[in-house]
Amino acid sequence: MxxxxxxxxxxxxxxxxxxxxxxxxxxxxxxxxxxxxxxxxxxxxxxxxxxxxxxxxxxxxxxxxxxxxxxxxxxxxxxxxxxxxxxxxxxxxxxxxxxxxxxxxxxxxxxxxxxxxxxxxxxxxxxxxxxxxxxxxxxxxxxxxxxxxxxxxxxxxxxxxxxHVTAEEKAELEAGDSVKGMREVTNDLLERVRAILPVIRVLNDIYPFLLANPSFDAAIAEAHRASGFLDYWKVEMARHPYRYDPVEMVRFYQSTAQKDELLEYCRTTLEDDAANAFAHWQVNLDACAALLEMKPLETFRLNRDLYATLCFNHERRVKTAHMLVSVYGDRAGT
Incomplete structure (x- = not known):
């Protein structure tokens, strides 16, 4: 493999x-x-x-x-x-x-x-x-x-x-794919929305449609809630809580045998942040906030709150990664 x-x-x-x-x-x-x-x-x-x-x-x-x-x-x-x-x-x-x-x-x-x-x-x-x-x-x-x-x-x-990966590594790699779960809840959201509005092709079609047709807001907001789209970020945090808490990160580092791998994860996180790999969350937050000012719709509020949470959690993750690299970065494997 x-x-x-x-x-x-x-x-x-x-x-x-x-x-x-x-x-x-x-x-x-x-x-x-x-x-x-x-x-x-x-x-x-x-x-x-x-x-x-x-x-x-x-x-x-x-x-x-x-x-x-x-x-x-x-x-x-x-x-x-x-x-x-x-x-x-x-x-x-x-x-x-x-x-x-x-x-x-x-x-x-x-x-x-x-x-x-x-x-x-x-x-x-x-x-x-x-x-x-x-x-x-x-x-x-x-x-x-x-x-x-x-x-x-x-x-x-x-x-x-x-x-190249072994069969054991393959099983470990494929376990707990949170991105796959995100695909599933996104498709569930789109199926619910398209059942109401067949004209919707992609997620980005929802916002302009609601601006022109605000009477659909309650139904679209409920589709967001029912799909799990708004809460899926909790899966990642439950799976890797140490990534978002400096104290838990240090505890995990001290207990794991894979210290080098954990430090590499932290360095990659910092590199990705420096390359603005997650800047689209801030862009989406700003867009939803602007839409909410234009029309105080529940769907806009739900998405603004979602992207505010994603941005906040990303900042916590970056700060936690920076802490571990700063403290233990020159002591890899110890």
Whole structure:
């Protein structure tokens, strides 16, 4: 078994993979390549992709692949400024929950001239993200295949992005994937909202709709509550309480045999914070606060409170990580 070494990756990098699923084999056959899936790296060990579940985030640390499955990573040959990279990442985040374009995905190897839908599939999502930022990777972003990305002359390969894992490590890595749970509650929220408002395509469609149609606020607010979307942050805190409390962090450090790994987690947390990997939470908080001033709707209040909590907890996590590195960083393994 193997997994992707995300320590080699930067925000905006493209990952091309495959699996043993029959659908993956069909895609490889039609595109004459050894890959069938595309993902965009958005930082902090997280990627965004489009599958039958819709557009969602995934945790690379929790994803493993059979040894005979191809894995590649690519980065633009040209230097792209941070603002443009953020545009690329912001695009895929804005598509969270977008439905999967099954028929368009099947048509993509044949490059039809017909108008494409707003729905996504894996390589379309990546190609559209780059094209939206003014950096097209292929001639036809709407019908780009993973193989088209692999063959793009605007991308270069990133070497040595694969780590081999044992069966025991695989079981440990795949246990307790909180990102998977977040996908599930997000889809539950969208299903509830779409049952009321079929016009909603992605999460970001909810806010402008409510501004124009505030009479739906109570029903949409209840969908948020019932889905578990507003409370899912508690899962991470319950699983790793020491990450948010300096005293608990020191106790955990002193009791664990994996001191180096814990310090590495803390250093990575600080690096991600310095790279603004979680800045989108503050952006969402500011947006929800502004919406609430425009119209005092319950849905806006619930989301403002959610993002305020996420920002507060992230600040606690960063401060806790900084404390441990400051105190124990030069005593790794002791």
């Amino acid at each position: 193997k997994r992707i070494d995300f320590s080699k990756l930067r925000k905006g990098d493209i990952l091309l993979t495959t699996s043993t699923h029959p659908q993956s084999k069909a895609i490889r056959t039609f595109t004459k390549s050894d890959i069938s899936h595309a993902m965009l790296y958005v930082a902090n060990g997280s990627v965004m992709d489009s599958t039958g579940e819709g557009v969602h985030a995934r945790n690379l640390q929790r994803q493993t692949y059979d040894d005979d499955c191809a894995i590649y990573a690519y980065r633009p040959k040209a230097t792209i400024d941070p603002k443009t990279i953020n545009q690329i990442v912001d695009y895929v985040r804005s598509e969270t929950g977008a439905p999967y374009a099954t028929l368009d995905a099947m048509r993509s190897p044949f490059k039809p001239e017909r108008k494409s839908s707003a729905a996504q599939f894996c390589s379309r999502l990546v190609a559209r993200a780059y094209a939206n930022a003014g950096f097209p990777l292929t001639d036809n972003p709407d019908y780009t295949t993973p193989a088209d990305l692999q063959r793009s002359d605007r991308l270069q390969s990133i070497p040595d992005v694969v780590l």
